[in-house]
Amino acid sequence: MEARPFNSKEDTVLDVKPLRCLAPMFPAPYGFNTTFTTSGSAPFVCVSPFGSSTSGNGFPPSFHPANGGAANGLADVSPINLDEEPEPTAHTSPSVKKTRRRGRPRLRADSSETDVSEKKPQQRKKPRKITDLSLIFPSSLDPRESVEGVLMTFDALRRRLLQLDETTDATKRADLKAGAIMMANDLRANMGKRIGAVPGVEIGDIFYFRIEMCMVGLHAPSMAGIDYINAKSTETDEPTAVSIVSAGGYENEDGDVDFLIYTGQGGGTGNKHADKKQFDDQKLERGNLALEKSFHKGNLIRVIRSAKDMNCITGKIYIYDGLYKIQESWIDKGKSGFNVFKYKLLREPDQPEGIAVWKRTEQWKASPLSRGRVILPDISSGVETIPVCLVNEVDDAKGPSHFTYATKVRHLRSIDSMRALQGCKCLSVCLPGDANCSCAQQNEGSLPYSSSGLLVSRKAVVYECNSSCACSVNCRNRVTQKGVKLHFEVFRTRGRGWGLRSWDPIRAGTFICEYTGEVYDKVAADDGEEEHYSFRATYVDEKTLKWNHGPELLGEPSNQSEIFKPLPLIIRAKNIGNVARFMNHSCSPNVFWQPVMHDHAEEGYPHIMFFAIKHIPPMTELTFDYGVSSSNVLSTLAGTRGPMKCLCGIPKCRGIFG
């Protein structure tokens, strides 16, 4: 149960963590003058089409899409599109989105369960437009923030809708319901089609629903695989392809990470018919025509590839793989003997890795020995069910200084001497909508996790089922108590000590790990001792406070003030700890902490559990916001140690943390 003692000088340095360096904003786009805004267009803000650089994956900075070429992208970007109040949206523009959704009945946005099920649930209420969103969603000029904000809000909505629907027998598809609400409120980024990079979306970004890519302007169609600018909106009067989704719906394709053979649409393949049999020749129209024209024009095309992910109910995720160009096209015979169009796309050079990262981590998971530069195959010495390997690809450090790996916290007094939680009387498993479940009651009336184990919303405290409960270990209200389920690696960062990342893609709301160590309270701990590798629950960052932002859109009261209360506990992981002790700080984190109770009832000393703020691609460093604790101010005064200088370098960096 102990990790090897290592001796490394700089281990005494706290792992400071910069990261997510967003590209500086360019004052004006480079020579982009064409605007294909399919719509009239709202008050847009111009942002460099080059998007941001590294972030997401810690990959080398920025790839610049081909320049100058005739057919180039445009640069209009709407930040999270609210009905800006400072810019009195004015009569000039707002028309765009209002008029658009008319074509067909929309999903109902409210949760009045009265009108749920008539036989033909046709006329459902369309999502309500919330008027004053500006307070909830301050508009951001930073494209990455806009995109993240849209996705985070969407998923919060989706999880909440799923939770609400479970108690009724309402139709599912919470993704579409949430998407409809987002669209109705113009909560989206990058409206209008563009060629090339999409500001705020980075290569390697992952998605779990097609509608997510639609909302951030990466790929507009909700189902179709080819996105294109229609003929009327282009200068040449020819349709122009902008992006494709390669998701295995057609024969062939795939193969390498550098190229792709893509099959055209139509002819009866795809999903139109259940048998998926082609019954007609494909025609050179719509997406096929657009691809053909793009081939001749040589314009860039975004490629989104899908990958198998068994943790996800749909069984796949989407990975943005960057820009490609069509190298050749031809007509082929499909299995059914009808003509199909084929397009060979070549990946542009010098781009950060996209699908390649995923392929590599999959291989590592299958055979961990194939992971190179390993210092130690399992830093947990077998205590975790999944090994945590230690790697160094950047320098000569041999590993962190000695500590004892422990999957559980160590309290000053025994758990037995603490008050016990009350238990529910649910047989087998707790079910949503069961008013008698006392555990649900403790959690504000709902089970805190979705059926797939995702945290629905942040709360001051989450109560899991426990040893006093009648339900079994299969109950869905037992998530964090079961420990980590991800393939972690502790790795050497560049200049910030050791860090933590995962081989698995992580969906927003996923439980990541507990912060284990020796639990003290403030008084007992205030001895000016070494405070590296310690956790304090005195601060929650803004992004985490906003993680729940579904409620307002559903007309539910905002509970931001209730989702955080400071706790007296301090967890020291200097001598005893787990993977959490390697998580570095960021002012733009992808992980947050959440108090959880599951084995005792001492409110001041809950377990500190970490969850994903957003979808996290494999090999992305996991970080949370350390905050600035008042006790650190005290220790500064005492001359022991002050806040650390933050190196995260994002525009909103506070400068210090710890």
Add this chain to the structure above:
DNA sequence: GGACGCTCAACACG
């Protein structure tokens, strides 16, 4: 501008 039709979803059911 409105309705219709197209499409490498997503999920439930057996």
Add this chain to the structure above:
DNA sequence: CCGTGTTGAGCGTC
């Protein structure tokens, strides 16, 4: 776990 049936959204097109 799989096939497959069902209800779909945005957006181009007419």
